[in-house]
Amino acid sequence: MTETHKGVSRNEEGSPPFIRLFGRYLRDQGLPVTSQREAVAKVVFTSEEHLSVDDIEHALRLLGERIGKATIYRTLDLLVRSRLVEEHDFGEGFKRYEHRLSNQPVHEHLICVECATVTEFESDELYKIENRVREEHGFMPVRHSLEIYGLCRSCQKAGVQLTNEGLICPIEII
Ligand SMILES: [Zn+2]
Numbered sequence: 166m167t168e169t170h171k172g173v174s175r176n177e178e179g180s181p182p183f184i185r186l187f188g189r190y191l192r193d194q195g196l197p198v199t200s201q202r203e204a205v206a207k208v209v210f211t212s213e214e215h216l217s218v219d220d221i222e223h224a225l226r227l228l229g230e231r232i233g234k235a236t237i238y239r240t241l242d243l244l245v246r247s248r249l250v251e252e253h254d255f256g257e258g259f260k261r262y263e264h265r266l267s268n269q270p271v272h273e274h275l276i277c278v279e280c281a282t283v284t285e286f287e288s289d290e291l292y293k294i295e296n297r298v299r300e301e302h303g304f305m306p307v308r309h310s311l312e313i314y315g316l317c318r319s320c321q322k323a324g325v326q327l328t329n330e331g332l333i334c335p336i337e338i339i
């Protein structure tokens with residue numbers, strides 16, 4: 166039996182190996198592996214998106230699962246603590262979740278402030294900068310995140326304009 170499961174497609178019927186990993190984590194913590202927890206985990210593991218709790222609740226409902234928000238929150242908390250899932254705060258007033266088992270476990274995000282589309286990118290240059298800065302400061306990094314906020318291509322094409330609020334460059338005024 167092989168546990169290596171790289172490049173799992175979202176069309177695959179569930180992702181049993183990942184569910185099993187989560188189940189193992191729960192058992193190690195002395196927590197019960199419930200079908201509700203498994204259902205929430207399955208939604209997150211089979212999605213390539215950055216899901217909000219509302220998205221997850223909606224997906225569960227489409228699957229015929231009626232699972233309350235409190236259970237979803239608690240399960241997400243466990244998934245994040247297991248390190249199988251990453252939590253993001255893109256400044257929208259709610260968190261988003263994505264599993265860390267994709268082909269791109271380390272990646273950065275472009276966030277459209279108009280339509281909330283999240284685009285992922287990878288950058289070798291960024292790794293080089295991180296390494297250089299790490300050496301200069303004798304710093305041992307654990308993780309990093311880079312989020313760039315702005316307008317996606319289609320919002321720009323649709324003519325969306327960004328309004329600048331506050332002072333643009335206070336130093337020039339002084
Ligand atoms: Zn957009």
Ligand SMILES: [Zn+2]
Binds near residue numbers: 263273
């Ligand atoms: Zn991502």
